[in-house]
Amino acid sequence: MPQQFWRQTSLVLTAVVLGIPLLVICWSLLDLLVSGSETLSHLWQTVVPEYIRNSLALLLGVAIGVILLGVSTAWLTTACRFPGQKFLSWALLLPLAMPAYITAYTYTGLLDFSGPVQSTLRSLTGWGFGDYWFPEIRSLGGAIAVLSLVLFPYVYLITRATFLQQSATTIEAGRSLGLNPWQCFWRLAMPLARPAIVTGTTLALMETLADYGTVQYFGVTTFTTGIFRTWYGLGDLNGALQLAGILLIAVVMLMLIEQWSRRAARYDQRQQRSAEPFRLRGWRALAAASVCWLPLLFGFLLPASQLLSWSVQRWQIWQSAEFWQLAGNSFLLASSAALLVMLIALWLAYGRRQVNNPVVRTSVTLAGLGYAMPGLVIAVGLLLMLGRVDQWLIALSQDWFDYNPGLLLSGTLFALLFAYSVRFLSVALQTISAGLAEIRPSMDEAARIQGYSPLQVLRRIHAPLLRPSILTALLLVGVDVLKELPATLVLRPFDFNTLAVRAYEMAGDERLADAGPPALMMVLVGLIPVILLSRAMLKSSRKALKEPEFV
Amino acid sequence: MSSLTLQHIGIMIAQNPIVRHVSLTLASGEIGCLLGPSGCGKTTLLRGIAGFQALHEGQILLDDQVVSSSTTTQPPEQRGIGMVFQDFALFPHLTVAENIAFGMRKASSTERRLRVDELLTRIGLPGYQGRYPHELSGGQQQRIALARALAPRPRILLLDEPFSSLDAELREKLALEVRQLLKQEGITALLVTHDQQEAFAMADKAGMMYQGELLQWETPYQLYHTPRHQLVADFIGHGVLMQGTVNASGSLASPLGMIENSALLQVAAGTPVSFLVRPDDIVMDPRSRLRGTIKSRGFRGAHNLYTVALPSGIEILTLSPSHEQLEVGSKIGLRPEFDHLVVFAADYCELPGSWQLPEAQTP
Numbered sequence: 001m002p003q004q005f006w007r008q009t010s011l012v013l014t015a016v017v018l019g020i021p022l023l024v025i026c027w028s029l030l031d032l033l034v035s036g037s038e039t040l041s042h043l044w045q046t047v048v049p050e051y052i053r054n055s056l057a058l059l060l061g062v063a064i065g066v067i068l069l070g071v072s073t074a075w076l077t078t079a080c081r082f083p084g085q086k087f088l089s090w091a092l093l094l095p096l097a098m099p100a101y102i103t104a105y106t107y108t109g110l111l112d113f114s115g116p117v118q119s120t121l122r123s124l125t126g127w128g129f130g131d132y133w134f135p136e137i138r139s140l141g142g143a144i145a146v147l148s149l150v151l152f153p154y155v156y157l158i159t160r161a162t163f164l165q166q167s168a169t170t171i172e173a174g175r176s177l178g179l180n181p182w183q184c185f186w187r188l189a190m191p192l193a194r195p196a197i198v199t200g201t202t203l204a205l206m207e208t209l210a211d212y213g214t215v216q217y218f219g220v221t222t223f224t225t226g227i228f229r230t231w232y233g234l235g236d237l238n239g240a241l242q243l244a245g246i247l248l249i250a251v252v253m254l255m256l257i258e259q260w261s262r263r264a265a266r267y268d269q270r271q272q273r274s275a276e277p278f279r280l281r282g283w284r285a286l287a288a289a290s291v292c293w294l295p296l297l298f299g300f301l302l303p304a305s306q307l308l309s310w311s312v313q314r315w316q317i318w319q320s321a322e323f324w325q326l327a328g329n330s331f332l333l334a335s336s337a338a339l340l341v342m343l344i345a346l347w348l349a350y351g352r353r354q355v356n357n358p359v360v361r362t363s364v365t366l367a368g369l370g371y372a373m374p375g376l377v378i379a380v381g382l383l384l385m386l387g388r389v390d391q392w393l394i395a396l397s398q399d400w401f402d403y404n405p406g407l408l409l410s411g412t413l414f415a416l417l418f419a420y421s422v423r424f425l426s427v428a429l430q431t432i433s434a435g436l437a438e439i440r441p442s443m444d445e446a447a448r449i450q451g452y453s454p455l456q457v458l459r460r461i462h463a464p465l466l467r468p469s470i471l472t473a474l475l476l477v478g479v480d481v482l483k484e485l486p487a488t489l490v491l492r493p494f495d496f497n498t499l500a501v502r503a504y505e506m507a508g509d510e511r512l513a514d515a516g517p518p519a520l521m522m523v524l525v526g527l528i529p530v531i532l533l534s535r536a537m538l539k540s541s542r543k544a545l546k547e548p549e550f551v
Numbered sequence: 552m553s554s555l556t557l558q559h560i561g562i563m564i565a566q567n568p569i570v571r572h573v574s575l576t577l578a579s580g581e582i583g584c585l586l587g588p589s590g591c592g593k594t595t596l597l598r599g600i601a602g603f604q605a606l607h608e609g610q611i612l613l614d615d616q617v618v619s620s621s622t623t624t625q626p627p628e629q630r631g632i633g634m635v636f637q638d639f640a641l642f643p644h645l646t647v648a649e650n651i652a653f654g655m656r657k658a659s660s661t662e663r664r665l666r667v668d669e670l671l672t673r674i675g676l677p678g679y680q681g682r683y684p685h686e687l688s689g690g691q692q693q694r695i696a697l698a699r700a701l702a703p704r705p706r707i708l709l710l711d712e713p714f715s716s717l718d719a720e721l722r723e724k725l726a727l728e729v730r731q732l733l734k735q736e737g738i739t740a741l742l743v744t745h746d747q748q749e750a751f752a753m754a755d756k757a758g759m760m761y762q763g764e765l766l767q768w769e770t771p772y773q774l775y776h777t778p779r780h781q782l783v784a785d786f787i788g789h790g791v792l793m794q795g796t797v798n799a800s801g802s803l804a805s806p807l808g809m810i811e812n813s814a815l816l817q818v819a820a821g822t823p824v825s826f827l828v829r830p831d832d833i834v835m836d837p838r839s840r841l842r843g844t845i846k847s848r849g850f851r852g853a854h855n856l857y858t859v860a861l862p863s864g865i866e867i868l869t870l871s872p873s874h875e876q877l878e879v880g881s882k883i884g885l886r887p888e889f890d891h892l893v894v895f896a897a898d899y900c901e902l903p904g905s906w907q908l909p910e911a912q913t914p
Contacts, residue, residue, distance in 0.1 A: 442640035448627045449601055449634045450654030450703060464644045 008360055011351040014344065015363035018422050021381030022248070022373065028238070029245035043239055047226060051243075055222045055250070057140055058147070058215070059205050065148025066204045069295045070155025071197060075185055076292055078163040079171075081277045082285035088292045089160075090534035093153050095299030097526035099483045100150045101213020102503065102519045106303035107146060108217070109310070109512045111137045138218045146218075147208050149299040154207075155200035157537065162196035163189060181278050198261035202254050209251055210374035212486040213504060223247040224376050224486065231380070241384060244377045251372050304523060310516025317517045327521060330482055330498040333413070337420040338428075338478035342470060344421060345428035349436050368426035375487035378422050383491065386410035386418075415491045423487065424480050428473035435469025472532060479529050483522055553614040553706035553739055554579050555600070560609030560619075562592075562599050568607070569595045571763040577707070577756065582733055583741045584754035584771075586786070592763040593743045594637075597709050600741065601634050602627035613706055633705030633738075637712040639696040641684040647671070647695055648680035654703040670698040673732055690721050697729060701736060708733065708740040714749055726752040747787055751775075759783045781895050784827045789856070791867050792825045792895075803892075806863045807833075807885075808841055812892035827893040830856060833869040839884035843867070845877055859885065 016023075076082075077089040095103075111117050111134075118134060121127070136142065166189060174184045212224040221229075223243055231240035280288050317323050352364045370378065386409040397405050409415060439462060447457045485500045492501065499518040506515035555577040562570040570592045577583045585593040598604045600611055602618065602625060610620040613632075618625045633654075641650050651670060652663040671677050674694040684692055693713060700708055713729070714722040730753045733740050744750055750757050751771045758768035759782070766780045767773075778784040781792065795805030799820045803810040807828070818824060843859035846866060854870045857877065861867065869885065877883060 438643075440638060440640060442636040442638055443642060445598075445601070445603055445627070446634065446636055446640040446699075447642075447653070448603075449630070449632055450699075451628045451631075451656055453626075453628055461642060465642075 004355060007351065008355050008357070011348065011355065011360050012363045014348060015367040018344075018367045018370065018425060020385055021378045021419070021422055022369070024381040024385050025241060025245050025248055025377060028241040029248070032242050032245065043226075043230065043243070047221065048243075048246075050221055051223050051226045054140060054215075054220055055209070058143060058220065058222060059208060061141075061144030062147045062151065062208045063201050063205060065144060066152040066155045066201055067197060069148060069152035070200060071159055071190075071193070073152075073292050073295060074156045074160040074163055075189060076288045078160055079181075079185070079189070079277055080280050080288055082280040082288045084289055084293070088289075088296065090538060091296055091300075092156055092292065093530050093534050093537070094296065094527075095150050096153045096533070097523050097530045098150050098300060098303055099213070099485070099500070099519075099522060099526070100147055100207075100211055101217060101485060101507075102307070102515075102523065103150050103299075103303045104143070104146045104214040104217050105503070105507045105512055105515055105519065106306040107137050107142070108507075110302070110306055111135075140218075140220050143214055143218045143220050146214055147204075147211065149295060151204035151207055152295060152299070154203045155197060157533070158196045158200040158203075159193050160537075162193045166192055195261050199258055202258040202261075205254055206251060206372050209247060209254070210376070210486070212374075212376055212489075217507060223250070224374060227376055227380060228486075237384065240380055244380045247374060248377055251374065251377075255372055307516050307520045307523060310513040311520045314513050314516055317514065323517060326497055326499055326502055326518065329496065330500070333416065333498060334478040334481040335474075337417055337424070337481045338474045340417055341421050341424055341428045341477045342432070342473050344425060345432045345473060346470075348425075348429060349432045352433070353436055364429070368429045370422040371424070371426035373423065375419070375423055375484055376490065378419050379487040379490040382415060382419050382422070383410055386415055410491075412493055413496070416488065416493075419487045419491055420477075420481050420484070423484070424477045427476050427480060431469050431473040431476065432466070435466050439465050475532065476529050479525055482525055555583075555707050555739060555741065556612040556615075557596075557600070558609050558612070560596075560599065560611060561607040562595055562604050563607040564595065564604070569763055570599065572609075573760075573763075573765045574609075575756075575758060575765060575768045577739055577741060579739055580734075580737050581739055581755045582730065582753055584750040584757040585741065585743045585760055585765075586747055586750050586757060586774075587745065587760035588786070589745060591760040593760045594711055596760070597634075597711050597741065597743050600707075601632055601709055602630050631703075631706045633700035633703065633708040635693075635696050635700045635708070635710040635713045637715060639684075639692045639716075641692055641696055641699070643684055645683075646680065647676075647682045647684070647687075650684065650695060651699045651702050653699060656703075666702055667698075670702060673735070674698050675728075689717055690725065693717060693725065697732070701732075701738070704736075705738070708738050710740060710742040712744055713742070714746070715744070722746070723748060723752060729753065759786055761786075776891055776893075778827065778893055781825070784893060784895075788829060789868050790827050790829045791865075793828055793865065793867070794823065794825050797822050797824060803894075806861055806865050807867075807887045810887060810889065810892065812889055814892040814894055818894060822896065824894045824896060826895070828867055828887070830868040830870045832887060832889050833859075833867060834886050834888050835869065835871055835883055836886035837884045839886040841885045841887075842882055843885055845879050845881055845883060848877070848879055859883065 073088070073092050077085055077092065109115055113129070121132070121134075125132075137145075170188055170192070171184050174188045179187060210224070212228065215222045216225050216228070223246060227240045227243045227247070230236050230243060311318070348364045348367055352360055387407075390407045390410050393408055394404055394406075397403055443461055444457055447461050448454070452460060482498075483500060485504055488498055488501055489504065492498070497505075499522050503515040503518045503522070506512070506518075557573055557575050560570060560573050561568060573596060575583070585596065587593045595604060599606060599619065605624045606619045606621050608621050610617050612618070613630065617623075618630055642653065645653065648664075648667045651667045652658075655663050655666060658666070667680060668677070671679055674697065676691060676694060679687075679691070679695075684695070687695065693716075697710075697713070710729075714725055717725065726749045742750070742753055754771050756768060757771045757774050759766045759774065759780075761782050766783050767778065769777075774783060775788050778787065784790060784792065793805055793807070795803045795810070797803055797815055797818045797820055801811070801815050801818075801820070803812070803815055803824070803826065805826070810826075841861070843861050846858045846860050849856040849858075850873060851870075853873060855873045855876070857869050857871065858866050859869055867885075871877070
């Protein structure tokens, strides 16, 4: 059928267009392999080993950090009962609302020489400058700590879902065979949860690789800062592109690890009844509570109160028209990007439902791959391509009309919206696909046979049933766009600022307190998906398993 | 109330013939039933009648009006057919009343309310108007799905394994209730199932599909007692196929002894045949020379179903009332008592000479 053919072609084209930034980078990598490059060999001799060393150390540290924090809290809040366990089980998601770079700013504010911690220490002991040793937060160790505190909820969320699904009989069989609670954890629960732990950790590590704000502020040279420096500092676009290519390889390797872990082990347990929890008392309850409270305290409560105090301290900012202009920019950008992404996701999701063949399925999957790509990688690839197209357009326009239209694509919001679509499509796609899956094909047919035309079916059945998924997709994408720093930084039009960029600039100018209000605003908005997530998590443990990729 | 006629229809999905050469007729007000193992094409056939599948060949007539042919397919929403889906497909965002009234698009709101009330009473769920589907049990959802399909007074009703997701006890009860309801409403209906009890309980006409072909289209009684095809004999009811040879005098020489029956008259002498032995074709008779050893006993409530091994090693089935317990291993006498003997050519699946494609039969 020709109609079917055009539909399929358009779906494949959508996927290809969304894949352009990645294709550009893959091309540059191929180019590098075939012809070799002087820039990279130069970079390779100077900075690349350092990037690799730092990135690996960062990945390793964050992996250990998120596993320690995530698994321990997940096990304690699911398998044990102690005071505050109910509250903690959703509150432990709160650190997700903090963009990592914002947490980094607050800890710098808290822990540097003039910050409240060291000041108090000095006034208590009477020490002066140089009299004592204090850990430097702006270091590799600091970056590891901050990223672990912000990203551990990924591991927490997914592992928790697995622990909840582990059937009562498994643990009961363990107890009946003479294992105590600790042995149950190490010998049964942990091995069963291993695939989930790997998945959660790789998600956290992908975020780590994508992070620019934290490592840049802490002066840790990794690939993201390297790309930025090579490009803006040295003006070497090719070098930046090739660094982005290496970063891309690292991400793909992480994805492969994640795929492998899912394939390697799937433990299906039929039993619905969840295990009888261990009731903790006395010092055990106290210990469990503090293990769970500490990540919450350091991951959310402390940084959030620091932001709050800065916001109060700089209350004038809240009254300035410029700040609200900024907020307006951000929200407008976020909502238009969310709308665009949602529409593309609807188009693809319906395409996959109606033209269900391998070609379409593969295209839709490929279109959703952008979530794993660091924003900076997407931005670099996109800018190169759009820049070329712009040059060509300018030449064409000058030839024909003797008029220079300027950078139509790469210099406008078009580039930003494009990048957001690539990066956040899968968030919307997964939400909408999940919603669409609830509408069984037989419901369409039931309505058709009762005399409704396809369009009426869409309006009477699909629209009301899909509305919650569409709203969720809009919210999740909107909030993600609002928080996204590196892509916005690179692609924003001249003189166009957002909250994220403002917070970054203020922190860069050592005006941390001024970064408070925009950062607080982002955190408040960032709470929305966390609330959605925690509600979904409490509603059904099963659903929570699908949720993490939405964040 | 309408009649349904299928004429030699064939349906292809992705170049695979799923339904082949199927013809059948349902008169106004009749309930038909398609039986068959899963994957035999019966659901596809139903979807073809509903208009969800285009025909590759043949045509479908509703009241002598062509709704599907190899060239045209009238859209499902214009056919006035009702359908009950295997998974019920109730709309989760609508209440029971809204679900039932969903297809009554042209009716006034009073009409709708009255019809909803009437149907809810008929299906035994009065007062459920304001509930949502997720608040109902499986059996209740099934009844609402049926009421929804009936509400617009469809010309014919299609039911796709309507009871398959219910437990066995409920299934039989509902099947009878649904038959009563359909008869009350006077609706022509076609049901698809893999459960023969369901088919026997509901159908006026039944047929068995196998690999896309309709093997027989007759009353359930005929399907059980005079299967025209070995596969039908095999699929429907308990039974054993035995081998034998027809001799010159027209009797059948078999492991059960010589059998005489009018069905053998049309078979040429010397033909090796296989014939169907149902448990109720064998009666226990202590004086009979045919002896067998009881291999196993299955308790079936009112009676026991025995598997008996004949001296030749062939096993057959027989029934006896359950209060006379016979022990496994004991020897018993058996006597064949065929009301109607079902004979097939031994090397081929069909009764010699009497097999033809089930032409559209007029009742």
